[in-house]
Amino acid sequence: MSINSRYGNLKINRDIKILFVDDDAMSHLAISTVFSQLFNSFGTATNTTEAFEKLTNTNFDCIITEIEMKNRDELTFIQKIREKDKCIPIIVLTSSRNSNRFIELIHLGISGIISKPIQHDELLKTVLKTIDKIELLNTLENKR
Numbered sequence: 001m002s003i004n005s006r007y008g009n010l011k012i013n014r015d016i017k018i019l020f021v022d023d024d025a026m027s028h029l030a031i032s033t034v035f036s037q038l039f040n041s042f043g044t045a046t047n048t049t050e051a052f053e054k055l056t057n058t059n060f061d062c063i064i065t066e067i068e069m070k071n072r073d074e075l076t077f078i079q080k081i082r083e084k085d086k087c088i089p090i091i092v093l094t095s096s097r098n099s100n101r102f103i104e105l106i107h108l109g110i111s112g113i114i115s116k117p118i119q120h121d122e123l124l125k126t127v128l129k130t131i132d133k134i135e136l137l138n139t140l141e142n143k144r
Helices: 003-007 025-038 048-057 074-084 099-107 120-142
Strands: 017-021 041-045 062-066 090-094 112-115
Touching (some): 017 025, 025 041, 025 120, 041 048
Parallel strands (some): 062 090
8 A cells, every 4th residue: 555545635744844763774664664755854863873963953843762772871862852952742662661761751751652563553643643733832832
């Protein structure tokens, strides 16, 4: 089934800039294939260092990140993002079932948690809900 036939009837703001951070090549391929066709600006990074470089050079509207990458403390990654931008939506991908970790993530103000293995429809639904919130906030800000 093609991307357009599967998601063609969705109302998507294609101008939203999304950054996807994951060190897993299969996740990159799967998510990039779908999201790069749905959004005009879809960036990827394979580690937190690369992600920070991209965040420095581009104003992304939403970040989707794995939190169990090799040799990285992703909670620190999210804390550093929050130091720079307290409002950017962050959607976390995880295979963990650690409730203490979830509580830490909630305290860092994440927008959603998606369990791995990733279900494309679930991730897209979470991203679309997040985009709706972004657009609502932008509308409210423009009215001020």
